[in-house]
Amino acid sequence: MDRVAARIGLIVLLAGAVFGQTNESTPKFLAADVHHSKSIMVPSMIGPSTDGDIYQVRYAIMVDLIRMAYNVDKDKVTDGPIWISMYRYDIKAKAPPGSTAEAKRLMLQSLLADRFHLVAHPGTVPVPGYILTAGRHPQLKQAAGTEQSSCIPSMPHPPEGASADNGPSQIITVTCRNVTMPAFVDVVRNLPRATRAQANPPIVDQTGLSGGWNFEFRYDVMTTRGENNEVFAQVFDEQLGLKLDPGMVPSPVVQVESMDFDPTPNPPNLDKYFPPPPSEFEVAEIKPSAPPAPGAFRPFEIRNGRVILTGMPLTFLVTLAWDLEDTELVGAPKWMESARFDIIAKTPEGVRIDAVRGPMDLEPLRLMMRNLLIERFKMKVHTEDRPGDAYVLKAVKPKLTPTSDPKRRAGWHDGPPYATKDPNLLNTARGRVITCTNLSLAEFARLLPGMDPSAFHHPVRDATGITGTFDFTINFERYAILASGRGGSMVFTPSGLGIIGGNDAESTDPNGKVSIYEAVSKQLGLKLELEKRPFPVLVIDSIEEKPVEQ
Numbered sequence: 251m252d253r254v255a256a257r258i259g260l261i262v263l264l265a266g267a268v269f270g271q272t273n274e275s276t277p278k279f280l281a282a283d284v285h286h287s288k289s290i291m292v293p294s295m296i297g298p299s300t301d302g303d304i305y306q307v308r309y310a311i312m313v314d315l316i317r318m319a320y321n322v323d324k325d326k327v328t329d330g331p332i333w334i335s336m337y338r339y340d341i342k343a344k345a346p347p348g349s350t351a352e353a354k355r356l357m358l359q360s361l362l363a364d365r366f367h368l369v370a371h372p373g374t375v376p377v378p379g380y381i382l383t384a385g386r387h388p389q390l391k392q393a394a395g396t397e398q399s400s401c402i403p404s405m406p407h408p409p410e411g412a413s414a415d416n417g418p419s420q421i422i423t424v425t426c427r428n429v430t431m432p433a434f435v436d437v438v439r440n441l442p443r444a445t446r447a448q449a450n451p452p453i454v455d456q457t458g459l460s461g462g463w464n465f466e467f468r469y470d471v472m473t474t475r476g477e478n479n480e481v482f483a484q485v486f487d488e489q490l491g492l493k494l495d496p497g498m499v500p501s502p503v504v505q506v507e508s509m510d511f512d513p514t515p516n517p518p519n520l521d522k523y524f525p526p527p528p529s530e531f532e533v534a535e536i537k538p539s540a541p542p543a544p545g546a547f548r549p550f551e552i553r554n555g556r557v558i559l560t561g562m563p564l565t566f567l568v569t570l571a572w573d574l575e576d577t578e579l580v581g582a583p584k585w586m587e588s589a590r591f592d593i594i595a596k597t598p599e600g601v602r603i604d605a606v607r608g609p610m611d612l613e614p615l616r617l618m619m620r621n622l623l624i625e626r627f628k629m630k631v632h633t634e635d636r637p638g639d640a641y642v643l644k645a646v647k648p649k650l651t652p653t654s655d656p657k658r659r660a661g662w663h664d665g666p667p668y669a670t671k672d673p674n675l676l677n678t679a680r681g682r683v684i685t686c687t688n689l690s691l692a693e694f695a696r697l698l699p700g701m702d703p704s705a706f707h708h709p710v711r712d713a714t715g716i717t718g719t720f721d722f723t724i725n726f727e728r729y730a731i732l733a734s735g736r737g738g739s740m741v742f743t744p745s746g747l748g749i750i751g752g753n754d755a756e757s758t759d760p761n762g763k764v765s766i767y768e769a770v771s772k773q774l775g776l777k778l779e780l781e782k783r784p785f786p787v788l789v790i791d792s793i794e795e796k797p798v799e800q
């Protein structure tokens with residue numbers, strides 16, 4: 251349904267002239283707070299939330315904002331400044347009462363035109379993709395035309411004769427009945443993969459085969475990575491007699507002509523539309539609880555405006571409330587790690603935590619949780635800068651290829667480069683392949699924590715002294731630090747899984763797994779070294795062991 255809606259939206263777009271031009275009849279938000287997102291190491295878009303009259307999205311790259319405004323897939327947004335897939339923005343807007351979701355989408359178009367001076371137009375451009383053709387002897391059976399059209403993948407399972415413990419191979423069997431070739435190319439783009447790329451290349455049908463067809467094929471899902479279709483090319487050739495070759499294919503797109511990096515200033519009267527967020531729960535109960543069973547961890551729940559946390563260490567609650575990593579909390583008594591608490595709290599009316607689209611938005615809870623802990627545990631805290639361990643990126647013997655197209659959009663994605671034949675990149679069932687395009691080393695350093703959050707507690711500083719932009723691929727194992735014998739241990743943090751200890755980037759995993767540190771060194775000729783840098787920390791001056799009863 252989403253793909254159908256996207257195509258309908260694109261057809262509507264193609265009937266227009268130039269996007270980014272608004273007139274009196276174009277719906278607009280009454281007011282909007284638009285700004286660059288705060289810097290965090292592992293950002294991910296939150297929203298959009300469209301409940302009531304408020305439209306809100308946080309940590310959104312510009313490509314996401316454009317594709318939401320014009321109801322198209324991300325890979326249909328082309329051209330524009332190289333940064334539109336790199337930097338993130340927050341938008342909180344007030345719509346006229348009773349506005350529909352469709353009206354708010356059009357208001358987002360107006361906002362991008364007014365606040366970023368977006369100019370875009372519909373077009374058809376050749377883009378990297380794949381072409382499906384018929385081989386000499388297609389192994390397909392003509393369908394009778396009476397049965398329902400379908401292509402159904404099975405659940406992944408080990409190869410015949412193998413147990414689930416005999417390796418990472420997981421076979422999927424796809425059974426297609428009465429499927430036309432134009433419909434099949436859409437199926438191929440959405441087949442289950444080991445990783446899903448940010449942009450999925452288009453596939454066009456040039457088989458010349460008309461009507462519906464019956465056929466079946468099998469593939470190992472663990473060999474599929476990101477946007478590369480080479481595994482399917484081999485499977486189709488051997489099992490179906492079809493050819494899937496890389497090539498430039500025409501694609502209807504939204505072409506970005508120009509836009510500003512910085513939004514225009516916010517209006518001065520935003521408080522009129524966006525009152526300060528609530529600072530306290532309506533009601534809250536907090537009480538000590540028994541430690542959970544070894545290895546057990548129960549995440550918090552959000553149900554009908556109630557926040558339920560069970561058996562949580564007090565250190566976790568503090569880092570959650572102040573949005574900290576464990577290394578940013580100083581002066582916590584030892585008992586704070588072992589003491590566990592249950593919390594049941596009711597949020598004020600109108601507070602929404604959107605866990606439907608992307609990650610849960612904890613921001614509305616932090617201030618309320620912070621005030622709850624201060625009140626019940628009689629906490630006294632302050633912030634200050636203290637030196638901490640952080641990584642710096644240095645050049646040793648760089649193995650970098652200058653970018654092939656300096657105008658190409660900068661960024662990175664999971665999966666190997668388009669149309670690569672390198673078997674080391676195509677058959678990495680347990681590793682992670684990341685392809686970087688048109689990146690400077692300063693941007694690479696900034697993005698490194700997002701590529702493996704387990705390996706970094708603080709931002710990485712670029713000290714290579716190398717200018718220019720580069721295209722490169724790195725291949726590593728996430729959490730390889732855990733198996734390297736460096737003493738690192740996995741912990742839960744408000745941001746997800748993290749590693750405490752084990753900061754030796756030179757250590758080698760005895761099991762042969764390559765960490766991101768080693769990948770940067772061996773594959774790029776760079777080096778990650780530890781250094782001391784000042785970072786803000788939260789210092790606990792005093793805290794009571796037992797919460798005050800209410």
